[in-house]
Amino acid sequence: MSPESGLLLEVRNVTVSFEGFKALQNLSLGVTSGSLRVLIGPNGAGKSTLLDTIIGKVRPASGEVRFRGQVISRLPEHRIAALGICRKFQAPGVLESLTVRDNLLLAARQQKGVFATLTPPTAAEQGRADELLRLTGLEARAGIPAAQLAHGEKQWLEIGMVVAPEPELLLLDEPTAGMTVAETAHTAELIRTLAGRHTILVIDHDMHFVELLGAPVTVLHQGQVFRDGDLQSLRADPDVMEIYLGRPREAAPGEGGTYAQA
Numbered sequence: 266m267s268p269e270s271g272l273l274l275e276v277r278n279v280t281v282s283f284e285g286f287k288a289l290q291n292l293s294l295g296v297t298s299g300s301l302r303v304l305i306g307p308n309g310a311g312k313s314t315l316l317d318t319i320i321g322k323v324r325p326a327s328g329e330v331r332f333r334g335q336v337i338s339r340l341p342e343h344r345i346a347a348l349g350i351c352r353k354f355q356a357p358g359v360l361e362s363l364t365v366r367d368n369l370l371l372a373a374r375q376q377k378g379v380f381a382t383l384t385p386p387t388a389a390e391q392g393r394a395d396e397l398l399r400l401t402g403l404e405a406r407a408g409i410p411a412a413q414l415a416h417g418e419k420q421w422l423e424i425g426m427v428v429a430p431e432p433e434l435l436l437l438d439e440p441t442a443g444m445t446v447a448e449t450a451h452t453a454e455l456i457r458t459l460a461g462r463h464t465i466l467v468i469d470h471d472m473h474f475v476e477l478l479g480a481p482v483t484v485l486h487q488g489q490v491f492r493d494g495d496l497q498s499l500r501a502d503p504d505v506m507e508i509y510l511g512r513p514r515e516a517a518p519g520e521g522g523t524y525a526q527a
């Protein structure tokens with residue numbers, strides 16, 4: 266945590282430019298340790314670019330990102346990841362031929378790469394894999410190849426794999442994309458369980474899911490923070506409605522509705 270601001274993550278006046286087009290414009294955002302925050306906004310608002318900037322995939326033209334008070338926006342991606350920032354992308358990255366438990370075990374190994382295959386897992390690593398099975402609700406599926414999992418189960422497995430090394434900050438990009446209503450509800454429960462142990466930023470378009478998360482919401486629009494608030498007040502905000510309704514292709518953020526997707 267930054268001794269100066271008390272924030273775990275600080276995005277300070279960040280501008281990101283793609284060949285002159287400003288995807289983020291002087292954007293500032295602070296995240297406290299252990300909090301859960303949702304990012305929403307119309308297509309092209311800059312949500313993914315913001316996560317890309319935090320993980321070091323995209324460099325700001327101006328401004329900076331601080332993590333625990335340290336400026337990270339000039340560090341290479343692997344150094345930022347090593348500080349404890351992990352991002353789960355939409356596409357699951359599980360190894361299909363391995364069992365669910367072995368995927369979790371691999372992710373829980375302290376020793377990475379080829380060395381992990383040369384030494385047997387420690388009792389602590391085995392214990393962590395079992396803990397992750399319970400956490401994700403995949404205990405009954407532990408012994409089957411990951412290829413046989415349903416779409417939602419695969420996503421929970423990947424969340425388990427991403428949290429295995431205990432990252433301090435977890436960035437989730439549309440974790441419920443393509444999920445059924447029941448899978449979405451389970452995902453919300455899982456993320457709520459993880460909050461507190463981890464600081465979590467979630468991007469999602471599914472307002473039912475956002476409601477289930479019950480977390481503060483930040484609305485991005487045209488590369489800037491447009492509003493902060495709870496979902497209920499944002500739904501009642503005519504300006505928030507306007508930025509969605511102003512785009513004919515997109516759905517309005519009505520009860521249980523879905524914000525526009527790419």
Ligand SMILES: Nc1ncnc2c1ncn2[C@@H]1O[C@H](COP(=O)(O)OP(=O)(O)OP(=O)(O)O)[C@@H](O)[C@H]1O
Pocket residue numbers: 283286287288306307308309310311312313314315525526527
């Ligand atoms: N590599 C890139 N080169 C050029 N323009 C880009 C690049 N990445 C993003 N953009 C543009 O920056 C803007 C913000 O994109 P971004 O993907 O961050 O929005 P988003 O809020 O995540 O949208 P969505 O909800 O559709 O995923 C968009 O206009 C997009 O076309």
